[in-house]
Amino acid sequence: MLLPRRTREGEFAVRAALGRLGRPGQARADREPRLALAGAALGIGLAALGVEVLRVIAPVSAARKAAILLDWQALGFALVPRS
Numbered sequence: 001m002l003l004p005r006r007t008r009e010g011e012f013a014v015r016a017a018l019g020r021l022g023r024p025g026q027a028r029a030d031r032e033p034r035l036a037l038a039g040a041a042l043g044i045g046l047a048a049l050g051v052e053v054l055r056v057i058a059p060v061s062a063a064r065k066a067a068i069l070l071d072w073q074a075l076g077f078a079l080v081p082r083s
Contacts, residue, residue: 040079047075 047070055065 044075 051068051070055068058065058068
């Protein structure tokens with residue numbers, strides 16, 4: 001019965017020595033939304049860049065090139081959080 005408590009106290013001692021006090025899952029809960037937002041921003045940027053590259057290299061008329069664009073409604077739907 002005492003072993004788990006000592007192990008947990010040791011874990012907190014190591015965390016305190018490293019400067020990581022708080023709940024064990026707190027750092028992950030703080031990091032995950034930022035990581036998701038960074039990934040979404042990178043994906044949107046790459047999509048916009050891809051559209052511009054496609055407009056430059058596409059062998060079609062100017063009217064057809066004007067029709068090449070991001071679908072913001074689909075993008076907005078994809079960004080809605082779901083569980």
